[in-house]
Amino acid sequence: MGSHRSGGATLFALSARQVTKRFPGVLANDRVDFDLLPGEVHTLLGENGAGKSTLASVLCGLYKPDEGAVLRNGTQVRLTSPRHGLQNGIAMVHQHFRLVDRFSVAENVVLGHRKLPFLLRANDLEDQVGQVAERFGLPLDPRAVVGELSAGQRQRVEIVKALYHGAEILLLDEPTALLAPPEVEKLFETVRAMTQAGKSVVFVSHKLGEVVDISDRVTVMRDGRVTGSVARGEADTRKLAELMVGRDIDLSPRRSRGEARETLLSLSNVGLTKDGVDRISQVSFAVRAGEIVGVAGVSGNGQRELAEIVAGLIAPTSGEVSINGERVNGVGTRNVRKAGLAYVPEDRLGTGLAPSLSIVDNLVLTRDRGFLVDRKSAHLEAEAFIKQLEIKTPSALTATRKLSGGNSQKVLLAREIFTAGSNSRVLVVCSPTRGLDVGAVEAVHKLLDEARNAGKAILLISEDLDEVLTLADKILVLYRGSVVHEATGDQVDVEAVGLAMAGLS
């Protein structure tokens, strides 16, 4: 990659030179070059399995490269551990936070610091941590217990921790995955404050939309290789998507193409109280044949409970759910299915599918089985789906856990859309593309769109706002168990939705 500044490699704060890293059966990084300037925000973009997290792990010292070298300020460093990386000013914030829930913010931040006095004086530490947080515009109470913080706040703790330990280069792995839009904005502010102080930030991401705004440069990876590196201003989503996937991708909005018809699913005043807390309160809406109703919201605001109530896994404490006009409160999953409901849960491997069982056996899951299980017809069906939906698998008898996320989701959707029973016309889908590649996202969206046009009533519950905006004809925002905002698909005020998700409307 050519630098726009003159001079040699010494200018780069951090570089990877021809880094190769192998895992059993996978070439995760194949002669990868990467350069990071001081004060730069640089995004590593790629699909799952493209090798971006592996590269980040090599850069921070978690993995040792099989071949190639890591250079810090132009000098080769052999990082032996993340701690060693930190001594060289390199820190990584992982997607899954590595914090001690029962410790305070300050205790978590100083954890692992070598120069701590034998006896800790809490006040001193808290002051120090507070100062670091303030300098970079990170609002954080050093005395708060980490277990009680939101995802966004925990992420701030991780960032403060890295800065406290002297990080000059911060690698953030999928930093926006768990955040609400206003929290994302705050994160970006922090990143700007850091780059102004001369520190560099690497974003590791598979989300196209958000990286373009913040990055000075985007390096795209595919199948373990760098496919392109684009500076700010040259990058547009379409071009980046093509570099990521290797072909043209259609992520434009999809809306209902017909008139929405009769109501198939309706909720009126549904409430759920658990341990004295209202998890769901006064939720009412209807989903008609041929439309997708999208429920947006930050994770943990009652989405899971709402889905489980509709699917019959838990009974609401008040209100009424009906499918095809039939009241289905608390009748159990089997009867809800008989009434015409199909359900794609958020946790696809482990709830929707049995991971160690074959594709065939997973297709059998929601059928009436009788005394002996008829696997012959299921096998034929599985082979038809594999062909039709282009599911990549060695055979129909392969365990679903061996499939990629996109392919196992296709198996689950195939079962719930096509084989759940001829009378199943209501589909509840939860975060169907979470963790999937752009290519797989496109395929799943296409499937849902087709199901809608075939006359199904679809309730889409997703934490991914872009997904809801892309697919839904009607949008509801769920906050602390209540619907706080409603909008129609094409006339959405995205900002209003974002504020509603954060509870600020």
Next chain:
Amino acid sequence: MIIGNLRIELEPRLSTPKWLYAAVPVLSLLFAFVVGGVFLALTGHSPIGTFSLLIERGYASTKGITNTLGSATPLICTGLAAAFAFRMNLFNIGEEGQMYLGMIGSAWAGIVLAGHLPSFAAVPMVLLFGALSGALWVLLPAVLRAKLGTSEIVSSLLLNYVALNLVNYFIFGSRGMFRDPTTSFPQGRLIEESARLGSFGTTRTYPTVLIAVALAIGLYWFMKRSNYGYETSVFADSPNTARYAGMSSTKLTLSVLLFSGALAGLAGSMYVVGPAGKVDPGLLQIGLGYAGIVVAALARYNFVAVILTAILFAGLREGGASLQISSNPVPISIAVVLQGSVLLFALGGEVFRRNRLRIRRIQQVGVVS
């Protein structure tokens, strides 16, 4: 691990070649014999000579193999009992006690009820009562597990000691109905002759071996093809998926544990209708219930493979016991050492089935800048 400039690593295999499924148990057996051989040599016995004698007396002679099949019969049942529960991640460790209860239940039926029945019905009835008693003995752990989530490992294990003392009480501690009234020597009262099965010819193999083998094959087929087998496999793999599909975890947990207990109870009744004919404290000495767990583990919880591992184990025991009677007597502990090492190597071999050993020369990282 790094030795010199070699890096030795275990890498997970992406797929296991078919031949390894056969090679790992065979090699573990071989290694176990090597370890046993070292022990033999250290204690002044010829390893080759002892092993060939062991194989002859355990498997390769008519008397050896029929003795082995006889003692493998209840072992197949306890092995099936353990495999059945373990496959569903329910760890029934109480086969030993359930087997004792099976012995007591069968003896009761054989003494009290068998006289009222024609002989073709008496044997099945006695077996049935044994199975029911075994199931009854696991009822409490099963209900606690299904309803309250209490660990079935601890509760089923502790009941083994209760069962053990129950048998001792009936024979040594009281003059109840299980005790032979005709003699002051403490021994069990024989059940009705009509409820007993004779052995094949002069051997010690009883027709119950056919029942045990049929049970293993039937179970294999049933769990592979039936809806019940399907539901248990879903539940074992992912309880959340089972809940999602509307299966009842309570029903599945209860039924699996009760059936496991019934299989273990059947082991006790096969001992009663066959060689013992009574409540026999001799059963307490040989640990067939615990051995069943080992047999099931060795068979990797495959019902048909349980037949083979049970015969292997019974043969080591029979052959090992008879080594005590030879020109240079070998202590029975050698057979136990062998059994232990077979298990150890078989479980250790799993590591190599799942992983591949890689030895690589460490390369110097080339500097490119």
